[in-house]
Amino acid sequence: MTVTGAWRVGDPPGRRQFVTRPGAFALEAGGVLPELTIAYETWGTLDSDASNAVLVEHALTGDSHAAGPRVPGHPSAGWWDGLIGPGKALDTGEFFVVVPNVLGGCQGSTGPSSDLDGKPWGSRFPVVTVRDQVASEALLADALGIDRWAAVVGGSMGGMRALEWAVTLPERVASVLVLASTARASAEQIAWAAPQLHAIRSDPHFHGGDYYSAPAGPHAGLGIARRIAHVTYRSEPELAQRFGRAYQGDEDPLRGGRFAVESYLDHHADKLAGRFDANSYLVLTESMNTHDVGRDRGGVAAALGRVTARSVIGGVDSDRLYPLYQSAEIAAGIPGAPEPSVVSSPYGHDSFLIETGQIAALVKALLG
Numbered sequence: 593m594t595v596t597g598a599w600r601v602g603d604p605p606g607r608r609q610f611v612t613r614p615g616a617f618a619l620e621a622g623g624v625l626p627e628l629t630i631a632y633e634t635w636g637t638l639d640s641d642a643s644n645a646v647l648v649e650h651a652l653t654g655d656s657h658a659a660g661p662r663v664p665g666h667p668s669a670g671w672w673d674g675l676i677g678p679g680k681a682l683d684t685g686e687f688f689v690v691v692p693n694v695l696g697g698c699q700g701s702t703g704p705s706s707d708l709d710g711k712p713w714g715s716r717f718p719v720v721t722v723r724d725q726v727a728s729e730a731l732l733a734d735a736l737g738i739d740r741w742a743a744v745v746g747g748s749m750g751g752m753r754a755l756e757w758a759v760t761l762p763e764r765v766a767s768v769l770v771l772a773s774t775a776r777a778s779a780e781q782i783a784w785a786a787p788q789l790h791a792i793r794s795d796p797h798f799h800g801g802d803y804y805s806a807p808a809g810p811h812a813g814l815g816i817a818r819r820i821a822h823v824t825y826r827s828e829p830e831l832a833q834r835f836g837r838a839y840q841g842d843e844d845p846l847r848g849g850r851f852a853v854e855s856y857l858d859h860h861a862d863k864l865a866g867r868f869d870a871n872s873y874l875v876l877t878e879s880m881n882t883h884d885v886g887r888d889r890g891g892v893a894a895a896l897g898r899v900t901a902r903s904v905i906g907g908v909d910s911d912r913l914y915p916l917y918q919s920a921e922i923a924a925g926i927p928g929a930p931e932p933s934v935v936s937s938p939y940g941h942d943s944f945l946i947e948t949g950q951i952a953a954l955v956k957a958l959l960g
């Protein structure tokens with residue numbers, strides 16, 4: 593792979609670069625990408641022996657901008673800015689932090705909105721699995737000269753990739769932190785995803801996935817998907833305590849107005865529809881559905897038994913989407929892994945993004 597371009601916004605640490613590998617990239621489910629591009633950002637400096645590199649894996653709607661301030665063209669400050677930087681848990685004075693945009697995403701890496709033969713892939717984009725995503729990141733590591741990560745770290749969908757790295761390429765992962773994630777998607781997780789997938793595909797503006805040149809995209813469907821998902825990202829007690837039965841401002845639900853919690857979901861729906869590609873949402877959601885480290889490896893226990901990385905597995909006590917038993921299953925299966933660490937928070941699944949102090953302690957435990 594070669595560095596094909598650099599896009600720099602302001603001073604570091606806001607920097608996105610690209611590597612492109614020409615030639616066929618074969619996918620687990622049988623599809624082929626004629627060319628692969630991975631966008632990524634880095635912070636810190638790679639040691640001369642490339643022994644200080646940390647791979648940080650983002651979740652479903654995240655991207656490479658994990659640290660630093662908001663930069664033009666990006667919706668927010670770094671999603672783990674509290675963890676990555678000088679003197680922080682992922683100390684960029686010590687570590688070289690690499691954050692790729694996931695394969696199938698929409699922030700620079702090859703995905704459904706990328707170009708194929710002069711127009712976006714759209715409906716032609718093939719099925720991509722978490723294993724494909726890890727294989728693409730292994731090519732990025734090769735391009736950067738990193739044989740072995742000091743750590744691979746991620747939450748939720750990022751935790752799936754972190755774990756898959758440790759299972760697929762154990763010799764390349766010295767330590768791994770898997771947060772609020774699972775060794776395989778459960779029936780419940782696939783079930784929550786099902787109405788989200790239907791909402792997007794049922795939008796009259798979806799056009800089977802080939803909407804890029806249409807006047808409008810499937811924003812309503814994507815917004816509905818986000819509303820459903822966002823409820824699962826938070827906890828019932830939090831919603832009750834925070835919103836209760838309050839009305840939104842002077843709106844009255846008896847007269848067509850909204851409850852405050854409905855307005856809150858509307859806000860998150862609108863924000864996502866404004867920044868994310870619906871086809872990527874589908875591709876990545878289905879990659880989570882098919883995630884199973886045990887596939888074709890004799891089951892989950894056999895797969896986890898391959899891990900040699902020092903491991904910290906964390907879950908959130910109020911996470912209703914990735915319940916703690918899933919973290920316990922991972923920890924029990926990895927040779928030598930301690931009991932799962934429990935993040936205590938009212939915020940549910942999203943705690944891996946919010947509870948920076950507790951996550952920092954887990955990162956420090958991992959890196960010693």
Ligand SMILES: CC(=O)SCCNC(=O)CCNC(=O)[C@H](O)C(C)(C)COP(=O)(O)OP(=O)(O)OC[C@H]1O[C@@H](n2cnc3c(N)ncnc32)[C@H](O)[C@@H]1OP(=O)(O)O
Pocket residue numbers: 650651652653654655671825840852853855856857859860863942945946
């Ligand atoms: C690794 C990755 O996933 S990277 C991507 C980061 N994730 C996302 O962006 C996902 C969407 N967002 C979230 O999941 C969460 O907002 C987090 C995790 C990023 C942050 O959580 P919190 O700090 O608890 O934010 P919270 O969920 O309360 O949302 C706050 C927003 O809701 C808005 N809000 C709160 N109440 C209401 C209401 N009644 N009506 C309308 N909007 C409301 C706030 O104004 C605020 O808006 P802003 O984000 O545009 O400033």
Ligand SMILES: N[C@@H](CCO)C(=O)O
Pocket residue numbers: 651652653654747748749825942
């Ligand atoms: N809020 C996170 C949750 C998914 O784990 C995201 O959008 O990526």
